[in-house]
Amino acid sequence: MNIILLSGGSGQRLWPLSNGVRSKQFIKIFQNEGGKPESMLTRVYRQIISADPEASVTVATSKKQVSSIINQLGDRVNICVEPCRRDTFPAICLAAAYLHDEQGVAEDSAVVICPVDPYVEDSYFEALKELGRMAEEGNADLSLLGIEPTYPSEKYGYIIPVSEDRVSRVNTFKEKPDAAAAEKYIAEGALWNGGVFAFRLGYLLQRAHELISFTDYRDLYARYADLEKISFDYAVAEREKEIQVLRYNGGWKDLGTWNTFAEAMEEPSLGRVILNETCENTNVVNELNIPILCMGCRNMVVAASSDGILVTDKEQSSYIKPFVEQMEQQVMYAEKSWGSFTVLDVQEDSLTIKIVLLPGHKLYYHSHDHRDEIWTVMSGRGRAVIDGAEQAVVPGDVISMPAGCRHMVSADTELKIIEVQLGENITVEDKHKYPL
Amino acid sequence: MNIILLSGGSGQRLWPLSNGVRSKQFIKIFQNEGGKPESMLTRVYRQIISADPEASVTVATSKKQVSSIINQLGDRVNICVEPCRRDTFPAICLAAAYLHDEQGVAEDSAVVICPVDPYVEDSYFEALKELGRMAEEGNADLSLLGIEPTYPSEKYGYIIPVSEDRVSRVNTFKEKPDAAAAEKYIAEGALWNGGVFAFRLGYLLQRAHELISFTDYRDLYARYADLEKISFDYAVAEREKEIQVLRYNGGWKDLGTWNTFAEAMEEPSLGRVILNETCENTNVVNELNIPILCMGCRNMVVAASSDGILVTDKEQSSYIKPFVEQMEQQVMYAEKSWGSFTVLDVQEDSLTIKIVLLPGHKLYYHSHDHRDEIWTVMSGRGRAVIDGAEQAVVPGDVISMPAGCRHMVSADTELKIIEVQLGENITVEDKHKYPL
Numbered sequence: 001m002n003i004i005l006l007s008g009g010s011g012q013r014l015w016p017l018s019n020g021v022r023s024k025q026f027i028k029i030f031q032n033e034g035g036k037p038e039s040m041l042t043r044v045y046r047q048i049i050s051a052d053p054e055a056s057v058t059v060a061t062s063k064k065q066v067s068s069i070i071n072q073l074g075d076r077v078n079i080c081v082e083p084c085r086r087d088t089f090p091a092i093c094l095a096a097a098y099l100h101d102e103q104g105v106a107e108d109s110a111v112v113i114c115p116v117d118p119y120v121e122d123s124y125f126e127a128l129k130e131l132g133r134m135a136e137e138g139n140a141d142l143s144l145l146g147i148e149p150t151y152p153s154e155k156y157g158y159i160i161p162v163s164e165d166r167v168s169r170v171n172t173f174k175e176k177p178d179a180a181a182a183e184k185y186i187a188e189g190a191l192w193n194g195g196v197f198a199f200r201l202g203y204l205l206q207r208a209h210e211l212i213s214f215t216d217y218r219d220l221y222a223r224y225a226d227l228e229k230i231s232f233d234y235a236v237a238e239r240e241k242e243i244q245v246l247r248y249n250g251g252w253k254d255l256g257t258w259n260t261f262a263e264a265m266e267e268p269s270l271g272r273v274i275l276n277e278t279c280e281n282t283n284v285v286n287e288l289n290i291p292i293l294c295m296g297c298r299n300m301v302v303a304a305s306s307d308g309i310l311v312t313d314k315e316q317s318s319y320i321k322p323f324v325e326q327m328e329q330q331v332m333y334a335e336k337s338w339g340s341f342t343v344l345d346v347q348e349d350s351l352t353i354k355i356v357l358l359p360g361h362k363l364y365y366h367s368h369d370h371r372d373e374i375w376t377v378m379s380g381r382g383r384a385v386i387d388g389a390e391q392a393v394v395p396g397d398v399i400s401m402p403a404g405c406r407h408m409v410s411a412d413t414e415l416k417i418i419e420v421q422l423g424e425n426i427t428v429e430d431k432h433k434y435p436l
Numbered sequence: 437m438n439i440i441l442l443s444g445g446s447g448q449r450l451w452p453l454s455n456g457v458r459s460k461q462f463i464k465i466f467q468n469e470g471g472k473p474e475s476m477l478t479r480v481y482r483q484i485i486s487a488d489p490e491a492s493v494t495v496a497t498s499k500k501q502v503s504s505i506i507n508q509l510g511d512r513v514n515i516c517v518e519p520c521r522r523d524t525f526p527a528i529c530l531a532a533a534y535l536h537d538e539q540g541v542a543e544d545s546a547v548v549i550c551p552v553d554p555y556v557e558d559s560y561f562e563a564l565k566e567l568g569r570m571a572e573e574g575n576a577d578l579s580l581l582g583i584e585p586t587y588p589s590e591k592y593g594y595i596i597p598v599s600e601d602r603v604s605r606v607n608t609f610k611e612k613p614d615a616a617a618a619e620k621y622i623a624e625g626a627l628w629n630g631g632v633f634a635f636r637l638g639y640l641l642q643r644a645h646e647l648i649s650f651t652d653y654r655d656l657y658a659r660y661a662d663l664e665k666i667s668f669d670y671a672v673a674e675r676e677k678e679i680q681v682l683r684y685n686g687g688w689k690d691l692g693t694w695n696t697f698a699e700a701m702e703e704p705s706l707g708r709v710i711l712n713e714t715c716e717n718t719n720v721v722n723e724l725n726i727p728i729l730c731m732g733c734r735n736m737v738v739a740a741s742s743d744g745i746l747v748t749d750k751e752q753s754s755y756i757k758p759f760v761e762q763m764e765q766q767v768m769y770a771e772k773s774w775g776s777f778t779v780l781d782v783q784e785d786s787l788t789i790k791i792v793l794l795p796g797h798k799l800y801y802h803s804h805d806h807r808d809e810i811w812t813v814m815s816g817r818g819r820a821v822i823d824g825a826e827q828a829v830v831p832g833d834v835i836s837m838p839a840g841c842r843h844m845v846s847a848d849t850e851l852k853i854i855e856v857q858l859g860e861n862i863t864v865e866d867k868h869k870y871p872l
Contacts (some may be wrong), residue, residue: 296749313732344780350814374812374855378786420812
């Protein structure tokens with residue numbers, strides 16, 4: 001099976017664990033059978049490989065998620081990077097062109113498109129395999145997975161099939177109806193549209209060329225910024241006559257808000273947390289290294305990270321977005337391809353950061369115009385290059401880099417460094433990179 | 437008026453804002469009329485001086501509170517330091533001896549004893565003045581302030597007066613009765629015992645010499661560790677025949693738990709806090725520099741400091757103590773006579789701290805046997821002495837101090853320093869002090 005996982009998300013709804021650089025699919029809130037922490041991404045990948053050990057998985061994503069994907073899955077997946085955000089149709093076209101032109105996938109091969117963040121039973125991926133086979137057989141141009149609704153939700157799109165058979169032609173689509181309409185559709189056999197579909201690669205490329213003028217993957221990549229924002233549903237699904245839907249009635253959850261996200265936690269709390277005996281139906285995730293004590297909390301979610309602290313009634317948690325938007329919070333923690341950084345202290349003219357550099361990784365050679373930096377090595381061993389001169393670094397070493405000084409450091413073993421930045425108006429933009 | 441403020445408190449009930457080194461009376465949770473933040477201590481001091489500009493205020497306290505008291509009140513108060521904890525009777529005897537032998541207060545002068553943490557109207561201190569006058573007049577050996585009860589509390593001791601007159605002889609005392617008994621006492625005119633009493637200094641010294649063998653203040657101080665732990669109520673009040681009580685019916689709150697403490701907040705929140713419109717009767721205090729977002733919280737208190745995060749139903753908040761006791765949390769923030777320190781990062785073999793040194797203050801000359809330290813100066817100017825050699829320090833300076841190196845730093849302007857400590861088993865005990 002060729003499967004494309006769409007990995008997007010602005011990360012506001014699960015603040016403070018998600019943020020501008022960390023989307024919800026990377027939060028390690030689950031546990032696998034061995035009790036090891038899992039993110040949505042690693043959980044979905046594990047389930048795919050369990051259903052089809054030969055599956056070829058491509059993650060279609062934006063630049064800023066690449067580091068997190070590599071950190072969590074390494075080179076086990078292909079990554080197709082959108083140069084900028086252009087909604088699902090351009091993203092799927094780019095991924096399709098990537099599979100065809102970069103990975104050599106044949107035009108009559110089936111491709112399954114799936115969001116990266118469904119919280120589902122293993123049987124879901126068996127259904128995806130079947131969907132791929134259905135696409136390959138060619139009885140329809142587009143094959144959708146329809147999720148058996150459990151309540152008349154106003155949040156989802158509905159697929160109205162011709163019949164209630166396990167596999168049926170699609171009659172029409174209904175976008176987010178009100179509860180009464182949803183109830184009526186469900187009585188008539190309607191299914192939720194979970195954004196999963198399969199097609200032959202050649203079919204999608206043909207649609208792509210009809211709507212976008214491009215020659216191949218690299219050409220499409222170069223033109224990407226100029227493409228119109230348009231969803232796959234609107235550009236393809238709603239215009240296509242030859243659509244079939246496969247009914248799926250296993251477990252499926254859309255963990256889009258804290259309320260639903262918390263339901264999927266194996267334990268009521270993660271991290272340093274005490275819940276006293278009067279707490280009920282309360283979930284706490286603590287990424288800070290100070291304890292959280294909860295007493296008498298009912299139906300609540302508490303989440304704490306370097307970015308902030310959320311204390312919310314579960315039902316209210318779905319209204320978080322506008323509040324997070326107004327915060328304009330500096331990113332205090334970020335996972336990077338080379339490790340991570342944590343902002344420890346913010347002053348008017350200085351910023352103190354903890355840098356963790358993974359073995360074999362490095363900070364690239366760079367300088368700053370408007371700030372001095374001082375590294376104090378806490379632990380680990382590595383090598384630094386300062387204005388062209390290489391030196392070994394060990395715990396206790398201090399390196400002062402005035403503005404303009406070119407510097408890099410690489411880690412032989414995991415390297416932990418305290419970096420003090422000194423200057424007025426410290427910004428991430430103040431950086432020049434150099435080859436080394 | 438000579439007034440002794442008893443400043444004790446282990447700081448568990450208002451965790452995480454109070455801790456082993458910061459008691460609740462130092463938390464700046466109130467506002468004065470000019471909108472400036474006030475602690476219980478500064479509020480009470482301001483109220484005393486407003487009632488009696490000539491009042492001589494002595495704070496009886498333990499060693500670890502001295503820095504906080506000086507930081508908040510400077511040299512406007514006398515401080516009588518208990519060498520160790522020995523309950524209220526020894527503490528009051530020590531303070532009485534201090535007034536007599538160190539401050540030269542005459543034996544026929546009245547002394548008023550008051551806890552440092554009542555949350556009261558200004559009229560309370562007018563009542564204290566009157567209590568002092570009553571003591572001076574000598575109609576009774578002991579004059580108590582009785583607080584008009586507002587409900588049959590099981591938390592307080594009751595004073596049973598002979599009559600319901602404004603000033604009455606005391607019949608007897610009742611310790612923390614159940615609600616039914618309390619109701620009965622109140623119907624008969626009983627008053628809450630708020631721990632406020634006045635006496636002539638000579639009277640108390642006589643009682644002190646009867647129960648404790650000592651010559652003067654310095655002798656009592658030297659013997660202090662050997663004294664029996666005994667409360668003033670038990671040692672004196674319950675045995676004394678000649679007691680009068682002054683009835684006080686103004687505002688009085690015992691802000692001993694988060695529930696009551698929150699009621700006294702001028703605004704629902706302090707610090708970086710967003711409460712959405714569905715929050716009700718919820719108070720939030722945030723001392724961290726990351727935002728707290730509360731949604732749909734009802735009847736709750738949320739408090740965050742470098743020590744931890746509390747999320748509690750208001751009613752449950754009075755049961756906090758055992759949970760805080762089990763935490764054995766490292767102190768992450770402390771106010772010192774010289775400024776403050778904040779623990780920024782804890783690793784196995786290192787600790788990163790932010791030090792703020794106030795102008796004119798210094799860290800004393802010291803060394804460590806088992807850890808290296810590295811200072812990076814973020815802001816301010818001062819002078820350091822490193823192994824006997826003095827040097828100026830300015831922002832960007834780095835000083836490396838291997839184990840054994842003697843070091844100190846003094847601040848000309850407010851000095852902010854990042855200190856990285858490196859070593860195995862870093863402890864506060866690993867410190868040698870030297871004269872300089």
